[in-house]
Structures are given as C-alpha cells and as structure tokens.
Amino acid sequence: MNPVTNPYAPGAGSPPPELAGRDAVREKMSICIQRVRLGKADKSIMLVGLRGVGKTVLLDQMMRDAEAQGVVAIRIEAPEGRSLPAALLPQLRLGLLRLSRLEKSKDYAVRGLRALAGFVGKLKVTFNDIEVGLDYEAEPGLADNGDLEGDLTALLEQVGKAAQSAETVVVIYIDELQYVPEPQMAALISALHRCAQQKLPLIVAGAGLPQLRGRMGEAKSYAERLFAFPPIGPLGEEDATDAIVKPAASENVAVDEDAVKLIVQYTQGYPYFLQEWGKHAWDVAEKSPITKADVEKASTEAIAALDESFFRVRFDRLTPTEKRYLRAMAELGQGPHRSGDIASELGRESSSLGPVRSSLIAKGMIWSPTHGDTAFTVPLFDDFMKRIMPGRDWLNAEV
Structure with a gap:
C-alpha cells in the first residue's frame, strides 16, 4: 500500500494517530488543574513506566x-549531564514574561x-551551565x-x-525526571511543597522511569504525599x-482480526512497538485488509528497525562490562532477577558487580523493583541482547 x-508513527515522542488507553490519566490531570485554579489542594502528577x-x-x-484550558504551560526535558536550573530558568522566564503582559498579574510577574x-x-x-536572559535588576534578599x-x-x-493574580495556573512539564540529581530533586520538591502549603496555582507534571518514585522519596520523605504516581x-x-485498527480505518484500510492479535502478541501491547509493527505491516501489505501473513512478513523488518534504532542507540552507550551484565540478565529471561543470580551467571561475586549495576541504573538501562531485584527499563531488551550477543562467547569477549 501507499507508504x-x-x-x-514510530519515533521518539512522536504522537500516535490514536492515543489509546490514556483517557483516565488525562482526566486526572484536567481535574487537578481545575481544582488548583480554584485554590483547592491536589497532587502533582508523575508518570512512571518503562521505555516505549x-x-x-x-x-x-x-x-x-x-493549554486548551488557558493555563501557562512550561515544558522542559531533564537530560543527563545538565542541571535542573539550566533547563528550568529560561522557560520560567518566558512564563513570567507572558504573565507580565496581563495588567492584573504584572506586578507579581515583574517581581518574579x-x-x-x-x-x-x-x-x-x-x-555554570545556566544561560538565561535577565529583564530586570535583582531585588536584594529575594531568591539570592x-x-x-x-x-x-x-x-x-x-x-x-x-x-x-492572573486567575490561571502554571504547570511545569518535566520529561526524563529521573536524571535530576538528588539535591536538585529535593529542592524542586521542597519548593512545590511550599507552593502547595500556600495554595498557589503552580504544579508539576513529570515523566520518568520506574525508579523515579523511589528517587523522589529518597530526596524528600514526604514526596509520596505530594505527588500521584500513575x-x-x-x-x-x-x-x-x-x-x-483505528489509524488504518482512517485511511479506509481494514486489519484482519488474526493480524491484530499477532501484532499484539509480538509487541506485548507496548505503544512504541505497536506503531513500529503497524508501519511495517502497512508497507508490506499490497491491499486491504492487512492480513496475518502480512504481519508475519513485516515482523522481520520491524525487529530489524528496532535493533538499529530503539535498541542499538542504548546498547552503544554501554561499556563492555555493562554489556556483559545485561547479557547475563537476558540469559535468565525477562526478569526481574536477583542480583546474586546475575552474578552467578557471570561467575562473579555480587559485591564486585555493585558499581556496574549502579552505572546501569544511572544510565536508565535497569531499575530495582524491590530490594535486590534488577529488571530492564527497556521492554524486549532481553531478546535484543541475545540477538546481538549470541551464543556464550560474550562471557569473556570484548564487545
């Protein structure tokens, strides 16, 4: 069919044609904004989940x-190696400039x-990575x-x-929040806590890997009372x-029931993978409807595409020792796995692998669902590791 x-739409952050299964979370956020606008307490929202x-x-x-509700929205990403203030301050400035143009909030915005x-x-x-324009002189004793x-x-x-004063809400959206260092995380949580105590209409909507909840709890013990973690x-x-089915139907194309079931089986329901399989099944199919045979043929191409992009980009950031650690995890299956079992697979003592495990957690490759357990943050990464490091030579080989 016509490509x-x-x-x-497979891609990093690319919006899918059908955002299925997320209405409840969107409604929860909408209610939160409406409540905070009225001066009522509610929890900021932190989305937690695996890659993809x-x-x-x-x-x-x-x-x-x-934004459709008329709020002031600020969007940042917290990448590795960059401070939270460096990412946040330029966007806060833009938000304050926007509020300064409104007569009823001008004075407070200028003071901000x-x-x-x-x-x-x-x-x-x-x-020293802060780069932001300054529009007014500092007020002695204020945030200095x-x-x-x-x-x-x-x-x-x-x-x-x-x-x-503008009768609106400022919402700060922060992606990849797990990368924020603990002292900076603690500062953010403390500031939001104070705003909540004063019933100020400022909240955060964040997103991060599953370890985010634990990291926020370590930064401030009251974090779990301040945030919801759907x-x-x-x-x-x-x-x-x-x-x-719905994106295909929008182009007057049907997808056979058996084809859909096979896609769901291959992808385990992960949205990114659904888009990848849908794209390749469409490209392989010659006409409507897309069949099970089309999906089977497309799967080879879908897996190859994932290996070269979604999986490979993460694999290439790893050291040889880290690759062997993840390969040992893959040998044990999807997980989660006990740290001792991974060490046994590598023929090592658990204590000697602590730095490797910590490094992989810091890189966002693994996380610990419970104490002593380790799991992949990337779905289906165990299968990829077996494809890219087959056999048993990986135990001693440089990668």
Missing part, C-alpha cells in the same frame, strides 16, 4: 489539554523576574541567598503568586487493538 499515507510505553507522548498531550535575576546572580557559579532549595522556593512562590504500562488487548 505516503501510512498512518503509523508512551510517557513523553502522553505528557505532551496533557500539556496540549492544559527580579527573583529570577537574584537566583541567577547567586547560583550561576554553582550551576545562594542556597538552591531556599532560592528555588522563593522563585516558584513568585511564579505561583503571579499565576494566582503507572503507565503496556496497553490492554482492547486498547492495543484500537491503536492498530
């Missing part, structure tokens, strides 16, 4: 939903911009103590007061079916 009209479940797509859709100037003046030495937690709290308070997982059979 130009192929409706499926569509957290980024959902976060962006929630942002579009919020002065707080931002004070923050930068004191903390730019600590966070040189203490991240206190200054970020003072800054977000001013943002919240500006939003309150798990974002693979789609159930009905929603996965919709994700395949």
Whole structure:
C-alpha cells in the first residue's frame, strides 16, 4: 500500500494517530488543574513506566489539554549531564514574561523576574551551565541567598503568586525526571511543597522511569504525599487493538482480526512497538485488509528497525562490562532477577558487580523493583541482547 499515507508513527515522542488507553490519566490531570485554579489542594502528577510505553507522548498531550484550558504551560526535558536550573530558568522566564503582559498579574510577574535575576546572580557559579536572559535588576534578599532549595522556593512562590493574580495556573512539564540529581530533586520538591502549603496555582507534571518514585522519596520523605504516581504500562488487548485498527480505518484500510492479535502478541501491547509493527505491516501489505501473513512478513523488518534504532542507540552507550551484565540478565529471561543470580551467571561475586549495576541504573538501562531485584527499563531488551550477543562467547569477549 501507499507508504505516503501510512498512518503509523514510530519515533521518539512522536504522537500516535490514536492515543489509546490514556483517557483516565488525562482526566486526572484536567481535574487537578481545575481544582488548583480554584485554590483547592491536589497532587502533582508523575508518570512512571518503562521505555516505549508512551510517557513523553502522553505528557505532551496533557500539556496540549492544559493549554486548551488557558493555563501557562512550561515544558522542559531533564537530560543527563545538565542541571535542573539550566533547563528550568529560561522557560520560567518566558512564563513570567507572558504573565507580565496581563495588567492584573504584572506586578507579581515583574517581581518574579527580579527573583529570577537574584537566583541567577547567586547560583550561576554553582550551576555554570545556566544561560538565561535577565529583564530586570535583582531585588536584594529575594531568591539570592545562594542556597538552591531556599532560592528555588522563593522563585516558584513568585511564579505561583503571579499565576494566582492572573486567575490561571502554571504547570511545569518535566520529561526524563529521573536524571535530576538528588539535591536538585529535593529542592524542586521542597519548593512545590511550599507552593502547595500556600495554595498557589503552580504544579508539576513529570515523566520518568520506574525508579523515579523511589528517587523522589529518597530526596524528600514526604514526596509520596505530594505527588500521584500513575503507572503507565503496556496497553490492554482492547486498547492495543484500537491503536492498530483505528489509524488504518482512517485511511479506509481494514486489519484482519488474526493480524491484530499477532501484532499484539509480538509487541506485548507496548505503544512504541505497536506503531513500529503497524508501519511495517502497512508497507508490506499490497491491499486491504492487512492480513496475518502480512504481519508475519513485516515482523522481520520491524525487529530489524528496532535493533538499529530503539535498541542499538542504548546498547552503544554501554561499556563492555555493562554489556556483559545485561547479557547475563537476558540469559535468565525477562526478569526481574536477583542480583546474586546475575552474578552467578557471570561467575562473579555480587559485591564486585555493585558499581556496574549502579552505572546501569544511572544510565536508565535497569531499575530495582524491590530490594535486590534488577529488571530492564527497556521492554524486549532481553531478546535484543541475545540477538546481538549470541551464543556464550560474550562471557569473556570484548564487545
């Protein structure tokens, strides 16, 4: 069939044609915004889940939903190796400038911009990656103590007061939140806690890997009372079916029931993989309907595409020792696995593998569902590891 009209959209953060199975979370966020706008307490939302479940797509859709409600939306990503202030301050500035154009919130917004100037003046030495324009002189004593937690709290308070005077809500959307270092995470949580105590309309919607919940709890013990952590997982059979059938139907193409079932089986309902299989099944099929035979033929190409992009880009960041650790996990199956079992597979003592395990957690490749357990953060990565490191030579080989 015509590849130009192929409706499926595999890609990092690419919105799918049918965002199936996420209505409840979107509604939860909408209610949160409406409550906070009215001065009522509610929890900020943190989306947690494995790679490929569509957290980024959902976060962006929630942002579009919020903008339709008239809120001031700020969107950042927290990549590895960059500080939270460096990512956050330029976007906070844009939000404050927007609020400063409204007569009823101008004074608070300008004071927020002065707080931002004070923050930068004191903390730019600590966070030397901060690059942000300053529109006003700093106000002495406002967000300029040189203490991240206190200054970020003072800054977000001013943002919240500006939003309150404008009768709106500021929502900060943060993707890949698990990469924020613990002291910076603690400062953010503390600042949000203070805003919640003052009933200021400023909340955060974040997204991260499953370890995010534990990391936030370690940063501040009250985090679990301040945030809701809806798990974002693979789609159930009905929603996965919709994700395949509805986009095709929009192009007047049918998908046989057996073909859909096979796609769901191959992908285990993970949204990214559903898009990949849908795309290749469409390209392979000569006409409507897309059949089971088409899906079987397309699967080879779908797996090859995943190996070269989704999986390979993560594999190439690993050291030889880290690759062997993950290969040992794959040998044991999908997981989760006990650290001792992984060590036994490698012929090593568990204690000697602690630094490797910690490095893989920091890189977002694995996480610990419970103490002593280890699981992949990337679905189907165990199968990929077996394909790229077959046999048993990997135990001693340089990769």
